[in-house]
Amino acid sequence: MRNLWLFIGKYNAFFLFLIFFTISLILLINNNSYQQASVWNSSNQIIGNAYERVNKLNSYLMLSETNDNLAAENARLKNLLKSSFYDDSLRQTTVIDSSFKQQYTYIKASVVNKSVNQKNNYLTINRGSKHGIKKGMGVTSATGVIGIIYNTSPDFSTIKSLLHSETKISASVEGNIGSLVWGNGNYDSRYVLLKDIQSHLSIRKGARVVTSEFSLFPQGTNIGYVTESDSKDVNNGLNIKVKLDTDFAKLQYVYVVINMLSKEQLNLEAQNKVE
């Protein structure tokens, strides 16, 4: 009998120990608030740690989605920014003076697109037919002539820049009227050529070049100054190189010139043709 107990006990002692140990541990933890609190605290710590790690992993796996969300949020917020709105307000400042009749008004516009290095350069501005801009109007900036309106849409206009092989503007230097051209071997955005000045005249360097009374622009609008003049080609007159005051590469704001009398003038000239 004892041997049997010995034999069983040899293998049972540990399991009996486990059973009684568990029972007493349960009793201990269930009936003592301090141990209970400790157990809950430590288990909460362990579980909290585990959750934290899993959360980190989860947030890493969701990174692309979070990125998308943030990008969408950014786009939404950028839409609310002032700079993304098209500024539709139009201020035309005109001084009313009864002794003079207003001939020119100006519309301020900002350049939204431009090119300077092409063979034919264009600019785009954020004013269009809605604001009264029509094809063929002149465009100037604070420093000088820019070009001629080429096409218009309701909100935008494109400008055939001075740096365009087909742009020809009537300019005068010291009272002599010539034609301002660009291209034909001169593709430097800083210089234009003044042609059709008679070759017997001598034009000094540094003379101001301004628009003539035959141009779209108000007479005397600034263009630049003479840097070279020579008379190699007798038939075609002087070759005058004009340095532009306007740096087209840095151009930001321009003014569209509205000639209020141009319609009257055109009508009158049209009558001549009919006859």
Added chain:
Amino acid sequence: MGRVLIINSIRFILLIASQVFLLKNIGYYNLSIPYLYILFILLLPFGIPNVLLFLLAFLTGIIVDGFYDSMGLNAIACTVMAFVRILFISITVQRDGFDNEPEPSLEIMGFRWFVSYAVILTFFHHLILFSFETFRFSELGFTLLRVIMSTFFTVSLILIAEFSFFRKKIR
């Protein structure tokens, strides 16, 4: 068999009573606290079945816990001690050599064996008791100090009890 039962019952009652009415009020501050009642588990006969040993140890612990208002604490310590007792006896004692259901007492097993037996079992009992009372690892040094001091106190009381009650039987 009947004599063993009666002796153990009387010893049980006496030890528990002295523990909860007398020794509970004795102690060197919080450092050295005697737990003499474990002498009952120490002196249970060699031939006791493991189930009965565990059950008695558990019951003793629970009863002491009832008086100490620490439900499960002494029970867990006594359970561990019972397990250590089984291991210790199975390692050190040739059990087939005994008859007449002897018990691991001082006069039968000798002084050296009994002291090491008492010290190891008391140490494990106190270790579990104080560790589970503290229930954290941060005060490990203080807990170990308490365990060692209390083991010293308890073992001294156990030896005193053994010498005073069973002196006449020593050969």
